[in-house]
Amino acid sequence: AREYNTRVVNMSLAASSTESWEIGPLCGAVRSAAAAGITVVVAAGNFGQSSQGAEAFGTISAPANDPTVITVGSAHFHDSVTRSDDTVNFFSSRGPTRGTLVTPTGTEVVDNLIKPDLVAPGNRIVSAAATSADPQSPVWNLIARNNASTLVAPLGIAQSYGETQMLMSGTSAAAPLLAGAAALLLQANPGLTPPLVKAILQHTAQPLPNASLLQQGAGMLNIEGAVRLARSIRTDIAGAIEAGIIAAG
Helix, strand or coil: CCCCCCCEEEECCCECCCECCCCCHHHHHHHHHHHCCCEEEEECCCCCECCCCCECCCCCCECCCCCCCEEEEEEECCCCCCCCCCEECCCCCCCCCCCEEECCCCCEEECCCCCCCEEEECCCEEEECCECCCCCCCCECHHHHHCHHHHCHHHCCCCCCCCCEEEECCHHHHHHHHHHHHHHHHHHCCCCCHHHHHHHHHHHCECCCCCCHHHHCCCECCHHHHHHHHHCCCCCHHHHHHCCCCCCC
16 A cells, blocks of 8 residues: 555455454455555445345345445446436345354354445446457456356447457446545545545435435445535545544544
């Protein structure tokens, strides 16, 4: 972080875990990153629906269950520019967190944190598709090769090396939108700390109709509102905290 000025980390991964965020190894890693001044964005997981099709609460994965990270669920924008018809995807993991910690006396304490923190579009997102680094003989990534009829063909565009694209759905596709938004906030106000970035994104999020706190958190990502708020805050906060001029918290 110090050498390369790394300010944001995106983690599009989700590990099933029954451990509390206080002892989970992935959670310990993201807390260390946050302590170094990095805003950590994590996919909530795609476990919001059981194998029988029922809604599954308490399915937030690790390290999305850590309170220091920005946990991102997935929303479906239904191919429209309005937000009144947006919904939370069935697969998007729901809160609360259900990791447990066993005390020295043998008592199990459940974390029970409200997650996700907010949601972002994560349904059929079009983005770059990785291929092998040989322009003469490019090879699609494994997911695209095995699912070309559903992830590549629907785009209806000519694919050429260096410009290949594919569709993806999941909280792993939604999390990078939050990471990009966090980078925009830091560009607008470099003095923001990771907790401030998270607070701004949640404060400006737009709640979706017919979705609960455990499904959508604070609501849908609102980049324009977040950037406007970031620009209204003093720009020396992070440096002042580090210098001891401002007391964190």
